Amino acid sequence: MNNKLSVRTVVAIGIGAALFFVCGRFVAIPSPVPNTNISIQYGVLAFMAAVFGPIAGALIGLIGHALIDASYGWGIWWSWVIASAVFGCLMGFGTRKMTLADGVCGKKEIIRFNLTQLVCHVLCWGVCAPVLDIIIYNEPVEKLFAQGLVAGIGNAVTTAIIGSLLCVAYAKARPQKGSLAKED
Amino acid sequence: MINIFNYIDRPSPIHRLTGATKLVCLLLWSFASMVTYDTRILALMPVAALILFGVSQIKFRDIKAVFWVTFVFMVLNNVMVYVFAPEHGVSIYGTRTVLLTIAGPYTVTAEQLFYHLNLILKYFASIPVLLLFVCTTDPSEFAASLSRIGVSYRVSYSVALALRYIPDIQRAYHDISQSQQARGVEMSKKESLVKRLKAASAILIPLILSSMDRIEVISNAMELRGFGKGKTRTWYRARAFRAADVVCMALCAALLVLAVTDTLVRGTRYYNPFI
Numbered sequence: 001m002n003n004k005l006s007v008r009t010v011v012a013i014g015i016g017a018a019l020f021f022v023c024g025r026f027v028a029i030p031s032p033v034p035n036t037n038i039s040i041q042y043g044v045l046a047f048m049a050a051v052f053g054p055i056a057g058a059l060i061g062l063i064g065h066a067l068i069d070a071s072y073g074w075g076i077w078w079s080w081v082i083a084s085a086v087f088g089c090l091m092g093f094g095t096r097k098m099t100l101a102d103g104v105c106g107k108k109e110i111i112r113f114n115l116t117q118l119v120c121h122v123l124c125w126g127v128c129a130p131v132l133d134i135i136i137y138n139e140p141v142e143k144l145f146a147q148g149l150v151a152g153i154g155n156a157v158t159t160a161i162i163g164s165l166l167c168v169a170y171a172k173a174r175p176q177k178g179s180l181a182k183e184d
Numbered sequence: 185m186i187n188i189f190n191y192i193d194r195p196s197p198i199h200r201l202t203g204a205t206k207l208v209c210l211l212l213w214s215f216a217s218m219v220t221y222d223t224r225i226l227a228l229m230p231v232a233a234l235i236l237f238g239v240s241q242i243k244f245r246d247i248k249a250v251f252w253v254t255f256v257f258m259v260l261n262n263v264m265v266y267v268f269a270p271e272h273g274v275s276i277y278g279t280r281t282v283l284l285t286i287a288g289p290y291t292v293t294a295e296q297l298f299y300h301l302n303l304i305l306k307y308f309a310s311i312p313v314l315l316l317f318v319c320t321t322d323p324s325e326f327a328a329s330l331s332r333i334g335v336s337y338r339v340s341y342s343v344a345l346a347l348r349y350i351p352d353i354q355r356a357y358h359d360i361s362q363s364q365q366a367r368g369v370e371m372s373k374k375e376s377l378v379k380r381l382k383a384a385s386a387i388l389i390p391l392i393l394s395s396m397d398r399i400e401v402i403s404n405a406m407e408l409r410g411f412g413k414g415k416t417r418t419w420y421r422a423r424a425f426r427a428a429d430v431v432c433m434a435l436c437a438a439l440l441v442l443a444v445t446d447t448l449v450r451g452t453r454y455y456n457p458f459i
Contacts (some may be wrong), residue, residue, distance in 0.1 A: 005338045011403040014345025015353075015395050021346065022353045027384060040384055044392065051396075063310050063343055067350075070318055071189055072253065078218070136218045137306065138276070138453075140269030147264075158381060165385045166392055173393055 009052060013059045016048040022062025025071060043162030044156040045084070046091050046117050050167065051100050054092025061088035062094030079132030087124040091116060098167075103179075110164050117159045125152030190250070192319050197428065198240040199320050203329035203421075206430040210317045217310040220443040221453040223302055229309035229439075230289075237312065242319050250315060258307050262300055273299030279458040295458060323347050328419035345402070356394060363389050380412040386413035 024041035041064065049057025061084035069076040083086070094116030098109050130144040193199070196451045198206075217229060244251070265272065273295035274280045281294040321329075327344035331337045364387050365371070406412075447453050 005336075005412075007407050008399065008403040010338045010342050010412070011345060011399050012407065013339070015349055015399050015402070017342065017346035018349040018353045019392065019395055021350055022357050023388070026354065026357065040381070040388070043385075044388070047392070056373045059339065059342060067346065070314065072250070076214070076314060078214070137303070138221065139265055139303070140272045143264050143268035146268065161378070161388035162385045162388060165382075166389065169389045169393065170396065172194055 005055065009056050012052045012056050013063065015057065016045075016052070016060035017063040018042050019048070019065065020060055021067045021071075024064065024068045036041045038063070039155070040158045042084075042087065042121075042161050043159045043166065045088050046120075047061050047166040047170070048157045049088045049091035050095035050098055050113060050163075051170070053096070054089045057088030057092035059088070061085040072178065079136055080129050083124045083129035084131060086128050087120050090120040094120065099177070100171050101139055102175055102177035103174040104177070105167050109171075110167065113164060113167055114160055117163060118156055121152045121156040121159065125149070125155065131147040132148070139179065185318060189245070189318055191322055191324055192242060192246055193322075194241045195370070196239060196241040198236065201429055201432060202423045202425060203321050203325035204332035204333075205425065205432055206317055206321050207326075207329045208333055209432050209436040210313055212433075212440045213313045214310055216436075216440040216443040217306060219447060219453070221302055221306070221395055221438075221455070222443075222450075223298075223305065223445050223455040223457075225446060226302060226305035226309050226442055230305065230312065233309070233312035233316065235358060236316055242316065247315055247319065254307075258304060265303065266296070266300070269324070270296060270344050272296065276454060277456050277458050281458070295300060299421070322421070325421040325423075328422040331417070332422065338412060341411075341417075349398075353391070353395065357387070357391055360390050 020041045023044050024039050027040055035124040045057065045061055045064070048060055058062060062081060065081040065084040066076055069081065098104075098112065100109075126145070130141070130148045133139060133144045134141060213229075217226070220226065270290050270357045271293070276299060277295040279295060282291050283294055283297075284292040286292065323365055324347075326347065330343055331340040361371075364383075369383045370387050371380055371387075407452075
């Protein structure tokens with residue numbers, strides 16, 4: 001797998017993780033449930049995964065989230081860090097067919113992006129994070145699913161708004177594929 | 185720029201260990217604290233961590249802020265566990281000793297209190313070591329350590345890039361945020377949540393688009409210098425293992441083995457004083 005990482009992906013992972021960190025650490029909006037922020041970094045992660053693919057998505061989630069936890073000092077919450085990585089990975093797979101880099105981002109792409117992110121969020125925060133928490137910490141199931149639910153809904157809403165806006169803005173800034181015509 | 189990772193440079197035996205050693209120890213220790221719920225082992229780990237803090241010459245005032253954040257986090261988490269499942273301890277330990285009845289389903293049982301004690305010990309077993317790692321490991325050495333423990337050097341280099349560009353992106357975010365606010369973008373609590381999210385994206389879009397350009401520039405520069413052509417890579421900050429490194433890793437490995445065998449031999453993760 002690692003042999004296939006291109007230089008561009010390596011750099012995208014580094015810069016993506018730094019973006020994820022800055023968004024998660026300095027732009028957090030508190031939610032009613034303790035220890036759970038409504039955070040905009042998942043919009044960024046979904047967008048980066050859509051542009052750079054599943055491996056980049058997984059590693060951006062993994063590195064970015066681990067760095068955020070390490071800098072807060074409340075212990076690396078491995079269950080949630082892994083859930084972030086899984087989200088990035090699934091998101092990369094789900095949006096494989098999107099060609100944002102060619103400047104294509106119409107209604108169809110936005111719908112595909114949002115359906116994928118919804119499914120991925122449900123899988124990660126509704127299944128992956130609570131199950132890992134049960135295995136590692138054996139906290140009560142009800143509490144973990146409540147946390148997962150709030151985090152999942154918050155993340156899905158922020159991803160829908162911020163992720164979609166980012167996709168449109170990025171596609172607009174890219175040159176359209178086939179926009180240059182050869183002169184006869 | 186502010187020191188986000190709180191690295192504190194002091195002359196101590198722990199600082200002299202290589203980054204790779206500390207990373208391996210952190211991972212082994214974390215796994216041990218995740219595997220076990222045995223009160224005796226969980227009680228041993230915070231004591232050992234305290235001793236390590238003494239050795240590392242990190243003072244309490246260095247980590248005071250972080251400590252209180254963690255403390256509040258822990259209290260809230262415990263309150264939530266109790267609110268959602270006041271009988272969780274009973275279902276784990278199998279007996280029910282009511283000490284006090286508050287109202288409705290909310291009774292205080294000895295089992296529940298014991299479960300909370302274990303939960304708190306679990307935090308104290310895992311969090312101080314991470315703090316210690318963050319305080320005593322130079323971030324620049326971290327990528328070299330990752331590569332040393334077998335992570336592909338491309339991935340290690342990504343981590344190095346992330347650490348290198350966090351301050352830059354933070355600065356860019358700050359600049360963009362201020363210039364957008366000067367143009368009237370409102371992000372304070374006066375606005376509704378959806379409006380605030382839209383305002384956040386007015387800052388994010390320039391930030392992301394400029395970062396995408398940055399990715400192109402950096403990857404071109406790295407490509408020109410032949411990054412990724414060789415099978416391995418050397419690191420300026422890498423250091424060789426010494427005797428102390430080997431001893432530390434062996435001790436942490438022993439801790440993990442203890443936690444795992446304890447679980448396997450007794451057939452349960454819990455230490456049950458009620459039967």
